[in-house]
Amino acid sequence: MRRISYAEAINEALHQIIAKDTRVFLIGQGVTSPWYVGSTTMGLIDRFGPKRIVDTPTSENGITGVALGSALAGMHPILCYPRMDFMYLAMDQIANHIANWHYMFGGQLSAPVTLWAIINRGGEQAAQHSQATQAFFMHIPGLQVVTPSTPYDAKGLLVACAEEDNPVVFIDDRWLYQHVGEVPEELYSVPIGKGIVRREGKDVTVVATSYMVYEAIKASEDLEKERIDVEVMDLRSLKPLDKNLLFTSVKKTGKLVIVDGGWKTCGVSAEISARIAENDVFRSLRTPIIRVSLPDTPAPASLALEKIYYPNAEKIIWAVRKILEM
């Protein structure tokens, strides 16, 4: 099959879904800029014009409300936040308005908004240009959260979001943009809420999403040399969470390492741990769970600190070895 990069897959998804569905349009700060969103929006403004590719002032809260209003009136906006740190400015419209809208009015209108949130970290960008806040959005009823790791899923899940009748937070990571993988040329979608086993194994389950899946696979390849057989699971969606797939794997291996690119406290790994702990699958665990995530610390600038701040294959290898010693 044809192989393209993650960034190209997003670009292709946008081209195809905007061409196919007159309800879909792209809005947000920098969507016509050559640098804000990488190469993901290339060619869109020339092809579709300013009516459907709407570059905006920063005004994150206002523009998020605008996207909601357009959705109520029948559109399916894809709203881009080139750095998800800036979504804090829009939390009122996201949490109070978009997420509540369908429920608060007894199920009258829904809010089919895709909130495209880009994690853009590293490079000594420090605390306000490095955050991965997926857990915030998981916490809010009425929102769904997807975190594709492969070019195939990036395209398929973005299309699924645009076709969906409800709000979804689509989170990608600039560290993934150059990764290459097989992507069909035609339009297709990947179902929201379905995880996938990336590598089968019997000794330990490593569950991850987004960029952390690559680090987990890298770790599993190194561990294979030590005859440690790791099962790598990519949840793909954080909400709804494919807990049955997770439970099946945990039942098989009895050991679980959770890897997440966000903070530990009340984070993705905390939620997954809790799902295991409150289910009968808990009895299958032969050791405590280990979590590999960010420490509860803001992102530092210095490269020297960045190197030890972010989770990586090395930390996953350490965690797997540790859990097998338990």
Next chain:
Amino acid sequence: MKEEEKNLPPSDIPQDILRKMYVAMVNIRKFEERVAEILRSPKKEITTPCHLYIGEEAVATGVCSALRKDDWVFSTHRSHGHFLAKGGDLKALMAELYCKKRGCSKGKGGSMHIASSDIGLPGSSAIVGGTIPIAVGAALAFSMQDKDSISVAFFGDGALHEGVSYESLNFASLKKLPVVFVCENNLYCTHLSVAATLANPNIYKKAEAFGMHGIRIDGNNVMKVFKVAERAIADARAGKGPTLIEAMTYRWFGHVGPYDDLDKGLRSKEELNYWMSRDPIKVLEKFLLEHGFMSELERDQIHKAISEEVEKAVKFARESPYPDENDLLHNVFKT
């Protein structure tokens, strides 16, 4: 009030519209009076926080009477008047205040989250200024869809304390969107006066900063509201961009609940008396009677008929079931 003087005389408003506006205002008044009565009763039939619209009826009525059914309005925590003026069902509104299953929001919204998408009121927000950008977004959609519908954002003077209102004015004017901003300046944001909260209390003048037309009007004169709204709506529909209307008005009750709150020392009895002497319903009633557009008998009939409808709404609300356990988890997502 110089801007106000420039308003066109009301004489060219068709008689049937004047009469309809009178009925609409009395409808809101009688509904709200009945709600206040229920709120004051020890039976506690209504406990959802109600922000009553009494005294401000001319604003919602004047604006909504100049709209088409396929135009949209977005409302606030003080939502009952907008809902009724846009043609919302009395029974569904009363049942929502009772938080019953037959309420317009199925008992999940309460007083501050009133909506009826089929009449063009897709929602009301209890977050101050919250629906202003959403109204702008609906206008953006209408323009993308090549529809000639327009969208109205109702908000209070307190919404001008919120940054999102300025983001919205800027974007709407930048893109020349078909939206009308209607600020109901009732002189108070909860307990604080406009003078205590806005460095420049001339709200209509803020329009100039965004390159749009702003106008201050007497919000207690429904005929003036109608004329100014009609013009702003026509401009929006014609692609000339948004207008900011500042309608000067006053709420007779406190920020929330069924009492005037004079004992709290936040405003004076004289101030309230002044505004009650400028009762928007009396202003139109006097005009209609003086011009022979309505007889006293007709007026009494209108009042009686509306009172009966309000009683039917109370009965409907009382008899409606409460939402049950199955409803709790339903409607989080559209299925």
